[in-house]
Amino acid sequence: MLRPFASLRAALLAAGSLLLIGCASAPIDGPRSAGGQGASTAPLLPSLLFPGGAERFEAWRCTPQQDLVTAFGERELRLWSAHGGYRLAPAVVASGARYQQGELSFWNKGGEAVVESANGRLDCTAAMARSALTREQRPGVMFHGRGNEPGWHVNLRHDAPELRLVLDYGARELSLPYRVVAMDNAGGRVRLASGRGEAPFELRLEARACFDDMSGEPFPARVTLTFEGQTYRGCGQGIAPQSSSIR
Template sequence: MRVIPSLLAASLGLALSACQPAQTPAASNAGDAAATPAPVAAAADGGGDGAGNQTLYRCGDLDARATFNGEEAATVVIGGRSFAMSSERAASGAKYGDGKGNSFWTRGNDDALLSLKGEADRECNAVEATEGDGSAGNAAFRATGNEPGWLAVVDGDSPGLQVDVDYGERRFTVAKPTEGADGWVGKAADGTDIKLSFQRTTCQDGMSGETFEAKAMLAVGTRQYHGCGNFGGK
């Protein structure tokens, strides 16, 4: 009398086992479909970081242009020198180093510490930040070049032209430059002729690879410097 229930139980067990494989692939496919968007989103995030966020710092007697790629890496360009750095552990802020004794340690939004091997540490302050969008902050125009490193900024609100050349060794200020169709011209306080001109065509920085809105040429006296520049809002 007990054999029939046992057979029924065995039959039910076999029936349930036979049904199980049909359910398993459905669950697996649902899992795969749910997981598929994740790698796409990650790739999109990576592409955004690749553009980099750039900030210009004044570090004592040097100008440093730092391009941050996410939180993992940074490229710091100082004059004709370029340092590729990766993230390092720090008590606060974000610290990057190249493993050769050179490091750049940001502290808050505007301050940083530049350490170059064999040189005294330099305190840095942000001068102007760009976020890969082709703007020049509040400046009407900002241009920079390499070998030797130079920087020129035309103020947007109260037009004036500030120029640093030869890696910051020489500085000039033109209080009220004359604005023309292709640039600005004037005399510095010591009588040096200064002219900053631009050509509206795509320009790529040879050191960092960054793309700018214009080619730029700076004339300081009889010497000429070539580089790239971005326009900003006046």
């Protein structure tokens, strides 16, 4: 879906590694249990799967060809590309708004933006915006993912390691326990597997720019579900409690 900007790839990855190392000890947007994480408690998800307090996601079409997703919060900009997610801090600028971390910077004014690194530049235009999902809209859900053809979606409960699958345009619904197979907080990657041997599945979440393949709406995560020999691909986002101050 996304075509990487070759001349910026190395720089984005290099700058991103610095950013993500800094994120490893940052607060996570997922729920916390007073008694600590256990078998009956939903795991904490990487912060880069969440909007970080932003109210909406924006899609950017850039030249040379690459698509980006952003979420503007009060204290930072979250930026997702085909290669991963990044967190940029506000920087002083005479006009417009500028965010920077290491050699990676994002400047925008109105519907135009420029992304720069040591190896090159992207000239971007705002294409579409989508309001971030909230707990009010998805009660009890800490991550929502969905895809098309056939229509499906998955919700991870905020209080227990359990997910709800809705498949085949709503014709099938299942609630299944899961276990964490791999968790990379810095890289924004999670791999979950079924907690029931008779109903195996694998769910992968990755903090990367994602666009709904029917509507074009922007998301901060790519979702891959493997179930009953079939692979489903789509987009998703983490959903933090509205009352939470965690960013």
